[in-house]
Amino acid sequence: MNTKLMRQLSICGIDIQSYLLLKRGFKPVIRLDVTENNPNNIENFIKVSETHVFIKTFDEYYDQKLSRPLSFAYISLSEDLAQEAYEANKTRDLKSLGKLLGYPECCIDSFIRNLGTSVNHMIESFLNTKTKLSFYCNSLFNFDSKVDEYLNKIYHDYYNIFTANDNFFLIRHMPCAFDCKKSIEIGRKTLEILEEELPELAEKIVFALKKPILYFDYFNWIVFYGNLKDNVLYYSKVLPYKSLFPGNNLKIIKEGNRIEVLDDKIIVYKDSKFLLKIEKQDKYKGVIMDFS
Ligand SMILES: [Zn+2]
Numbered sequence: 001m002n003t004k005l006m007r008q009l010s011i012c013g014i015d016i017q018s019y020l021l022l023k024r025g026f027k028p029v030i031r032l033d034v035t036e037n038n039p040n041n042i043e044n045f046i047k048v049s050e051t052h053v054f055i056k057t058f059d060e061y062y063d064q065k066l067s068r069p070l071s072f073a074y075i076s077l078s079e080d081l082a083q084e085a086y087e088a089n090k091t092r093d094l095k096s097l098g099k100l101l102g103y104p105e106c107c108i109d110s111f112i113r114n115l116g117t118s119v120n121h122m123i124e125s126f127l128n129t130k131t132k133l134s135f136y137c138n139s140l141f142n143f144d145s146k147v148d149e150y151l152n153k154i155y156h157d158y159y160n161i162f163t164a165n166d167n168f169f170l171i172r173h174m175p176c177a178f179d180c181k182k183s184i185e186i187g188r189k190t191l192e193i194l195e196e197e198l199p200e201l202a203e204k205i206v207f208a209l210k211k212p213i214l215y216f217d218y219f220n221w222i223v224f225y226g227n228l229k230d231n232v233l234y235y236s237k238v239l240p241y242k243s244l245f246p247g248n249n250l251k252i253i254k255e256g257n258r259i260e261v262l263d264d265k266i267i268v269y270k271d272s273k274f275l276l277k278i279e280k281q282d283k284y285k286g287v288i289m290d291f292s
Pocket of ligand 1: 104105106107108175176177180181182183
């Protein structure tokens with residue numbers, strides 16, 4: 001992949017994974033929020049990438065009057081598909097829009113079902129997982145479509161923290177479950193292409209995703225080097241991916257090597273020595289998700 005194109009992608013805020021899938025014909029359309037973008041940036045990108053774009057501004061979005069207009073660009077190798085994605089977006093045909101973005105039907109359905117509710121998509125996918133969690137489906141670092149307006153404010157307040165690793169994903173959508181077959185298929189394909197085009201990035205992504213996580217909510221989690229056995233996490237290291245997890249507790253956890261997760265509390269040990277107890281607000285605020 002040439003550096004000029006990489007620069008254009010980054011200026012426009014298009015992730016490399018989506019672009020590569022689009023160019024290879026595995027993703028029909030990329031939808032991009034260009035409200036803050038300079039239209040020239042998109043124009044330049046279209047020239048370099050030989051794609052088509054359809055930019056539309058919404059004053060109203062899904063029956064809600066917007067305080068400031070929203071602009072979306074629909075980028076595709078086919079002009080018709082870009083237009084179709086815009087139409088689907090305008091008429092709120094989320095199913096068609098999701099399909100045009102290349103997402104699996106099972107995941108679109110579950111996303112639509114949870115839309116407008118307060119469910120945490122990560123916990124939902126976790127609870128729907130029937131077999132083993134697959135790192136291809138790990139969407140910890142990806143905030144796209146996860147956060148509503150209130151959560152979006154937190155996300156933007158800590159923008160630098162959460163954008164530092166936001167290219168660590170192999171699927172762009174929220175999976176219906178962390179063992180969703182269709183999502184794993186997309187993740188595999190994405191990794192295969194990344195390994196060809198940008199092997200170093202591919203390696204970094206797999207390293208970050210294939211790990212156990214202590215997960216509380218979108219903004220509070222810890223990634224470990226370790227393994228889970230009978231709901232006990234044995235770890236040798238806390239990895240340096242940052243979240244908003246409180247620093248004082250994190251410091252203690254870094255000194256430990258074992259975490260027991262119970263329904264109402266989390267207990268941290270160094271060998272047999274007790275280090276810390278964290279009371280849980282509910283059963284699912286503090287779970288181990290083992291993607292290793
Ligand atoms: Zn699915």
